[in-house]
Every structure is written in structure tokens, then in C-alpha cells.
Amino acid sequence: MSADLAALRQELSDLHAELVRNELVAWTSGNLSLRVPGEELMVIKASGVLYDDMSAEAMVVCDLHGKVVEGDLAPSSDTFTHAYVYRELPEVGGIAHTHSGYATAWAARGEPIPCVLTAMADEFGGEIPVGPFALIGGEEIGEGIVATLRGHRSPAVIMRSHGVFTVGKDAQAALKAAVMCEDVARTVHFARALGEPLTIAPDDIDALYDRYQNVYGQR
Ligand SMILES: [Zn+2]
Secondary structure, eight states: OOOOHHHHHHHHHHHHHHHTTTOOTTTOOEEEEOOOTSSSSSEEEBBTOOOOOOGGEEEEEEETTTTTEEEESSTTTTHHHHHHHHHTTTTTTEEEEEEEEHHHHHHHHHHOOOOOHHHHHHSSSSSOEEEEOOOOSSSSSHHHHHHHHHHOOOOOETTTTEEEEEEEHHHHHHHHHHHHHHHHHHHHHHHHHHHHOOOOOOOHHHHHHHHHHTTTSSO
């Protein structure tokens, strides 16, 4: 294993602990991947590995067509999905996938999460869109993700009857979007249960998004 790939496999293994810590996954569901900078390669979790058994060895290096390049285990059943997204969206450096409960409840209804919170405008720049139903294993999910996210500011898509896929400049950013997606899915769920959430004007959504993406935080 090359030193760079070993470090990336360890980094990605460590990030998987955040899926558990943020209560986004159950049993072996969910996964993270990252694009190997400057290479036509990605690193992704192996299939069916328990989160307690996560390690650099449980991460698999694949090319961007899902073929294993390094690693002893079979890669995630979502590998072709991730590979398709990396091929089609060159700006994407990391992908997260979860079946987190509240967001997936929206997926089960096939309903986008409306942008009714400033935190949603900040992170997603609008509603969190719904992607089409697709069977697992091939490139169909990836096609649905790319078709939905193109033309959207949202780094998250809720795939109908399935769960959440998020993208980011790196795996950490994709993970953050998955955490924020579940957080707002829960809040808007409660708001909806108690009444009709108030809308935010499109100009205000634009202003919030611009401030958060370009001004907020440490520079
Ligand atoms: Zn899934």
C-alpha cells in the first residue's frame, strides 16, 4: 500500500466514526468515500463491515469505474453509485450516504424538504431535492443523483424510498452535509407536524447562502 493511499484509507476509516457519533447509521448501512487527489481513484468502505470493525484495511481503493485497485475486501454495494458521481462531477471530492431516520422519512414520501430555516438556506441554498427511485447495485442511483444535483445548490439529495446522498469538496464536507441534512429534516418534520412552516423569501435565501458560503467562519 502506498503511503498516500494508506493515509487516505486511515482518514476515511476515522471519518466513518462520525456517522455513528451523529446517529446517522444502523448496523452496516451507510458509507463514505473520497476521491484520491490527482488520480482517477476513489477510496470507499468495504461491503458489510460493522462500524465497530472499521479500520484502514476495511477501506477499498477503486478506480472510477468501481474496479478494485487495492484492498482485500469487496467494496460497498454503492461503489458504482459513488464512481458514477465522481466521473460526472469533477468538483466532488467526497460522498456520504446514509439512511438517517428523519431525512429518510421524507424520502419515503418522496417529498423535498422545503427551505424554511436559515440553516437550510446557509448549507443547502434552498430546498433539499428528491431524486428518482432507483435499484441498488448499478449506476442508476448515480444517474439520479447527478441529474438531481445539477442545477441545484444543495449538496444533498434525498433519493426516493431510499435515503440521503451528499457531496462535498472532500469527505468531511460531504459528511457535514449529511449531518445537517438530518438535523433540518428533523426540525422541519416537527414544524410540519405542528402546522404549516413559514416560508423564507427567495432573495433572503440567496443572501443567507452567499453570506454563509463566502463570509461566515474563520478566514
Ligand atoms: Zn442505501
